[in-house]
Amino acid sequence: MHLDAGYDSDTTRTLLNERGLRGRIAHKGEKAPIQASQRWHVERTHAWQNSFHRLARCYERRATVVNAFFDLADTIITVRSLIRRAWTTHRWDERPNRRP
Incomplete structure (x- = not known):
């Protein structure tokens, strides 16, 4: 999963690990791993x-x-x-x- 800096927390990382998902989470102050070209x-x-x-x-x-x-x-x-x-x-x- 690619997540922006709003999800940069230990809670989110723990939930991803519990569900067996690998996540790339941008750290606060950095751009998200994948930039959307338009607003969602x-x-x-x-x-x-x-x-x-x-x-x-x-x-x-x-x-x-x-x-x-x-x-x-x-x-x-x-x-x-x-x-x-x-x-x-x-x-x-x-x-x-x-x-x-």
């Missing part, structure tokens, strides 16, 4: 979900309701992305002259 998709999606403050302060006890909020946020994120992409790739007669 998961981190980007979490950043988008964090803009929905209702999810950050969710006091709901039922998991189905919490999952519904996440599904709604993911749907809004996807629709926004599709609208943004369609705006630049498709033309139609009734299209407004500028972006709202």
Whole structure:
């Protein structure tokens, strides 16, 4: 496993050894063994979900309701992305002259 400096601890090394995994962990102040060229998709999606403050302060006890909020946020994120992409790739007669 290649891990960045955030995982540089004895606890992480112990867990890797217990599971029979070999890990290359960057030491603090050094670059990670493998550099990602772009921001990871998961981190980007979490950043988008964090803009929905209702999810950050969710006091709901039922998991189905919490999952519904996440599904709604993911749907809004996807629709926004599709609208943004369609705006630049498709033309139609009734299209407004500028972006709202």
